[in-house]
Amino acid sequence: MDGNYKPYDYSKSSERIKEILNQPSGTFQEVDGLPDRDKLTFTNGFYGTCSALFVDIRGSSALTEKHKRPTLAKIYRAFISEMVALLNSDSHVREVNIVGDCVWAVYNTPFTSHIDDVFAIASQTNTLKKLLNHHFKNKGIDPISIGIGADWGRALMIKAGYSGSGINEVIYMGDVVNRAAHLAHEAGRQWRNPIFVGSDFFGNLNDHNQKLLTSQYVQGLGSIYAGDVVRTDMNDWIDSLE
Numbered sequence: 012m013d014g015n016y017k018p019y020d021y022s023k024s025s026e027r028i029k030e031i032l033n034q035p036s037g038t039f040q041e042v043d044g045l046p047d048r049d050k051l052t053f054t055n056g057f058y059g060t061c062s063a064l065f066v067d068i069r070g071s072s073a074l075t076e077k078h079k080r081p082t083l084a085k086i087y088r089a090f091i092s093e094m095v096a097l098l099n100s101d102s103h104v105r106e107v108n109i110v111g112d113c114v115w116a117v118y119n120t121p122f123t124s125h126i127d128d129v130f131a132i133a134s135q136t137n138t139l140k141k142l143l144n145h146h147f148k149n150k151g152i153d154p155i156s157i158g159i160g161a162d163w164g165r166a167l168m169i170k171a172g173y174s175g176s177g178i179n180e181v182i183y184m185g186d187v188v189n190r191a192a193h194l195a196h197e198a199g200r201q202w203r204n205p206i207f208v209g210s211d212f213f214g215n216l217n218d219h220n221q222k223l224l225t226s227q228y229v230q231g232l233g234s235i236y237a238g239d240v241v242r243t244d245m246n247d248w249i250d251s252l253e
Contacts, residue, residue, distance in 0.1 A: 027173055044121035045105050045168050048181050056169040061105065062129045062161060062212065063188045065115040065195035066094050066136050069156040086152065087112060089143060097139055101132055105168075106181055115192070117166065117183050126163055126215040130208070133161050134223075134240040137205050141241070142249050160194025162187050162209035187211075197229055204237040212236075 034054055042059035050057070068090060091109055098116040099107050103125050107116045120126045136159055144154035164187030171180050190209050198207035207229070213221060213236040224236040 039167070044119045045117070045166070048105070048170075051168065051170040051181060053170055053173065056167060058165060058167050059119075060121060060164065061166050061183070061187060062118045062120040062126055062163045063115065063166070063183070063191035064098065064118065064129055064133055064136075065113060065158075065160045065191045066098070067158045067160075067195040067198075068112040069158055069199050082152065086147070086155070089146070090114075090155065093139055093143065094136060097136055098132060101128055103128065106183065113192075113195070115195075117188070120163060123215045123217070126212060127217050127220055129161060130212075130216055130220050130240075131242070133159050133206055133208070135242045135245065137239065138241040138245045138249070140205070141246065145249055145252055156199050157205055158195045158198035158200065159206045160191045160196070160198055160208070161206075161212050162191040162194060163212040163215055164190070164209075193232060194235060197232060198237070203229075204239045206238050206240055207232075208236050210234055210236070 038054055039056040039058060042057050045059045045061050046057055090112070091114055094114040095107055095109065098104065098114060101118060103118045103120060105117045105119050107114065118125065118129050120129060136157070140155065140157050147154060164185065166183045166185035166187050169182055169184070171182050194207040194209060197203070199205040206224075208216075208224065213224060216224075221236075223240045224238040227235055227237050229235055
């Protein structure tokens, strides 16, 4: 039997619902950035600025149709393993999550220099795609395409689950998370550049990084900024591989 198993008691469930809904609104604090997750309890929450970065594989259905399960598992394991390692490599990271074939992260970015750091991670994920495809090619596997989306704004950070259940998740909600997900979903399709960032994220980048992106209008997203930016030293190193 699963170690987290607990029988459901609807009367206790009713009490928990009332307890949650009766919590005073003052337990949700407005903050400039997002605190460490150990500051969260089941009765508080934080509403602060952050950056969200999503990386999504394009054409997942085509992969499942073309490759047998063992090969498909290797593709996804390689992609998820190294994307998680990369997204987790910035000191301002708050959370890295895996949802299907999408890897995404939330970063505490109270200063504009931190947003440039997140953009550097975004450009490196684009370069990591090239490294993955190099190794896929050596194994006779077709290259993958990805969409990368990033935005900056305010998010609500709460702890979900219930005390004593053994299941505790930190959840980030808000337009910044939703928009970054939508940007990644639309980026890298057909002729589109692989990196899409929102206008708020773009507005906080330094001049050098802004010049690497171009303004575009995308149906359903409005005005966004797009580019095909890579980490130069990593890109050169991949080119030198046999």
